[in-house]
Amino acid sequence: MILFFDLNISEKTEQFIFNRDESKHLVKVLRKKIDETITVTNGRGLEWKGVLIEVNVQKSIANCTAVIIHKPQKNKIHLAIAPTKNNNRMEWLIEKVTELGISSITPLLCDHSERRVIKKERFEKIAIAAMKQSLQFFIPQINDLTNFNAFIKVTKNSSFIAHCKNKSKELLSKSDLDSNNVTLLIGPEGDFSLREIELAINNKIKPISLGNQRFRTETAGLLACHTVFVKQLQKSNL
């Protein structure tokens, strides 16, 4: 199956018109013909099936044949992470956590952040490509760059902050998740500051470790999400 994406398609859409770029892709690369079936999602759970009634490089059209509305996962992971200095590493992370199916990403501005600007549109593009490639119907919500102090005030249970300081902390793989909604905070290359860690703890965010290794920021981000994912799988009936 090949998945197309359109932000505005809905369960009420009866006819879908491919734009010029996608029409060209449909004809030249995918070699689609009239009467073939195509699938489009809006990244918010919709699986829209249609049959091609017109196929050419300028404009292709499909008529709706079926609509499936996927429910969002019960288990939600929210990753709040300081964007890496090297932007490629952050983009790689966006791809991987989208494959994993996490719900939202907040780029964090921290005391030790070296990167203080992000290109949100670029992150969204990468998330859409990864969603299509991994045949999912949800894209993670990508929030604006948020100041650590502001983020801390609005985050709810169960939230965890990973840091490398030699202070009391629990292994995430052994922690109680308490809830289906988990928020994970991952710091920049220079780690969270002591001030930030204390502020987080005062706001009931649990300090955690991912093991004895010293992970790069983007590795820690992915592996923290995956640890929660594995724990959720272990509890599931899958």
Next chain:
Amino acid sequence: MILFFDLNISEKTEQFIFNRDESKHLVKVLRKKIDETITVTNGRGLEWKGVLIEVNVQKSIANCTAVIIHKPQKNKIHLAIAPTKNNNRMEWLIEKVTELGISSITPLLCDHSERRVIKKERFEKIAIAAMKQSLQFFIPQINDLTNFNAFIKVTKNSSFIAHCKNKSKELLSKSDLDSNNVTLLIGPEGDFSLREIELAINNKIKPISLGNQRFRTETAGLLACHTVFVKQLQKSNL
């Protein structure tokens, strides 16, 4: 701490001479001075500490002050994986599994492999860089590209093969690992062939799933290793 690497350094080395490239790096980038301490590893557990007695861009010298011999981890993970078509993705994987601290990597040649040649030296360079960056003293052993059929015959317990076919399989996160030595087999972009999966099962390799997602090859490789890592942490007294 900054970690240097030299394949030939041993616990018996009394004096270490930096080559021209590293001497330049030492002086121009790290701005090291005489009497400062440096650390060198051979990637096989050695942490060699020395004090600089000569520092210049042509040649720098350190005299040994201490030697620490790290023991290899009790838990060993061996990843056997079909190299991805896009070489960057495979190189990324080598970096990440080195950060995680796995023991060995075997590039697999499978029925559906699109990439049939690898640059082992390049993989080794990436593993060394990742080891230095994550301050570890072991590099994973990188084996030659090995035919699936040949690999299957020599692999021992406990081995797991991940595939996407709709056949009976267990979740890796819920599987018994049986042993501290775990081998994980991950297929190419087009998955393992049915023939390969059957051959593996006949050789007592357990078929497993990583969840309902459809992961890219390199994502599956990292997340399979990390699942075993999380399970080993959960059993540990850390």
